[in-house]
Amino acid sequence: MTSSILVLGAGMVGTCTALHLQQRGYEVTLVDRRAPGQETSFGNAGLIQSEAVEPYAFPREPGFLLNVALGRGAEVNWHARGLWQMAGSLLRYLHHSHPKRHAQATEAYSRLIAHATEEHDLLMTAAGAQHLVTREGFRFVFRTAKALEEAAQRAEDLRVRFGVRSEVENTVLLAQAEPALRASLAGAVHWLDPWAVNNPGALVQRYAELFVARGGRLLTGDAASLQPQGAGWSVQTHEGRVQSQQAVLALGPWADGLIRTLGYRFPLFIKRGYHQHYRSPAQLRQPVLDAERGYVLAPVQRGLRLTTGAEFAPIDAPPTPVQLAKAEALARDLVDLGESLPEAPWLGARPCTADMLPVMGPAPRHKGLWLNFGHAHQGFTLGPVAGRLLAEMVEGRQGWIDPLPYAPARFM
Numbered sequence: 001m002t003s004s005i006l007v008l009g010a011g012m013v014g015t016c017t018a019l020h021l022q023q024r025g026y027e028v029t030l031v032d033r034r035a036p037g038q039e040t041s042f043g044n045a046g047l048i049q050s051e052a053v054e055p056y057a058f059p060r061e062p063g064f065l066l067n068v069a070l071g072r073g074a075e076v077n078w079h080a081r082g083l084w085q086m087a088g089s090l091l092r093y094l095h096h097s098h099p100k101r102h103a104q105a106t107e108a109y110s111r112l113i114a115h116a117t118e119e120h121d122l123l124m125t126a127a128g129a130q131h132l133v134t135r136e137g138f139r140f141v142f143r144t145a146k147a148l149e150e151a152a153q154r155a156e157d158l159r160v161r162f163g164v165r166s167e168v169e170n171t172v173l174l175a176q177a178e179p180a181l182r183a184s185l186a187g188a189v190h191w192l193d194p195w196a197v198n199n200p201g202a203l204v205q206r207y208a209e210l211f212v213a214r215g216g217r218l219l220t221g222d223a224a225s226l227q228p229q230g231a232g233w234s235v236q237t238h239e240g241r242v243q244s245q246q247a248v249l250a251l252g253p254w255a256d257g258l259i260r261t262l263g264y265r266f267p268l269f270i271k272r273g274y275h276q277h278y279r280s281p282a283q284l285r286q287p288v289l290d291a292e293r294g295y296v297l298a299p300v301q302r303g304l305r306l307t308t309g310a311e312f313a314p315i316d317a318p319p320t321p322v323q324l325a326k327a328e329a330l331a332r333d334l335v336d337l338g339e340s341l342p343e344a345p346w347l348g349a350r351p352c353t354a355d356m357l358p359v360m361g362p363a364p365r366h367k368g369l370w371l372n373f374g375h376a377h378q379g380f381t382l383g384p385v386a387g388r389l390l391a392e393m394v395e396g397r398q399g400w401i402d403p404l405p406y407a408p409a410r411f412m
């Protein structure tokens, strides 16, 4: 008899999980309250970051932290209520960001990142989505020679340790590579192997269409209605209550709310982020991170997308796009942004964990329940890897990547 499984959440992570389970013969129902890929996986910078072998650590430089505390700079914004709510997890994040522990997290993180582009490639080909992606890397650009030099050293270190390929460009080479950059910059690190997706939400939709074309069931429903039923699980959908033998929670930044109702307290938190589109007359060729200022400019189908750094605020707090205004002013130095499109700024939330590793594996106290969330700054990159790893665990197969470092039980 075919085993049935529910996947709750149709962002990049849930949709890829559904595809991989389906590929292994499971009868899969993918449930979301919205259409696939309409939340965090919609509004990100669209980078498939094969260079991001190190998870994003808690910044420790005193000058940076002082700027954050005083509300200066564009990188970070915070709401007092958000900091208060997340204080416990943030303290643990600081603890895990100690260089020794960060190096351990990097070992585990880099093993996932190593497969990101090849796993996306397989799904993109099957989904007919190759036209959404360019494979020319992206740049960290630097305003000062000192920062460029430090970045060049780090890039060399990543090459030696993880085989991450990059080229360092001086002012002249950068100006030739990206004529749209009008500020005189010290130079750039051009990461050669990452990919850029020009419509991240559309990529998730393509993956979801592939899932449906292969016989998968995609339903609208509320994950909060999940209940144990008999030996399995059930959830309420617009087509009635759906039952299955197993269930996967892939709710990205909303995972914490649901797992708390099941009695779990994991050190999770979110980093909110905004985007805005500009009509930029002079388009960039590849995305750039203004590395000393902390925002990304990415050429996408709708124009030039500016995405912001981290905002520590409750997930449901009203938008406060102050970082967007600051980043826009900085970006206008770099490129001719032109007018912004007449639309409200987009707001999303990176689903983060204190130890910087995603939560992937069996729920420790609930039979037949699986967790797949917490992919933080690289969930768009890691969706297909996370989906395959989780599906192999459900299948009871091991060997591709050791799942132990990501096990939910590490927090118990």
Ligand SMILES: Cc1cc2nc3c(=O)[nH]c(=O)nc-3n(C[C@H](O)[C@H](O)[C@H](O)COP(=O)(O)OP(=O)(O)OC[C@H]3O[C@@H](n4cnc5c(N)ncnc54)[C@H](O)[C@@H]3O)c2cc1C
Pocket: 008, 009, 010, 011, 012, 013, 014, 031, 032, 033, 034, 035, 036, 037, 038, 039, 040, 041, 042, 043, 044, 045, 046, 047, 048, 049, 221, 222, 223, 224, 250, 251, 252, 253, 254, 271, 272, 273, 274, 275, 307, 308, 348, 349, 350, 351, 373, 374, 375, 376, 377, 378, 379, 380, 381, 382
């Ligand atoms: C500004 C910004 C820029 C970023 N840039 C990048 C980047 O360039 N590259 C990269 O790799 N990552 C990037 N990220 C991170 C990345 O976007 C996330 O890690 C990733 O999208 C998380 O995917 P997910 O599937 O876990 O979550 P989501 O995409 O949020 O999916 C969760 C799904 O759960 C559904 N859901 C929630 N609650 C319920 C409920 N009660 N019932 C039913 N459904 C529910 C939601 O509707 C949603 O579809 C960025 C993030 C931000 C904010």
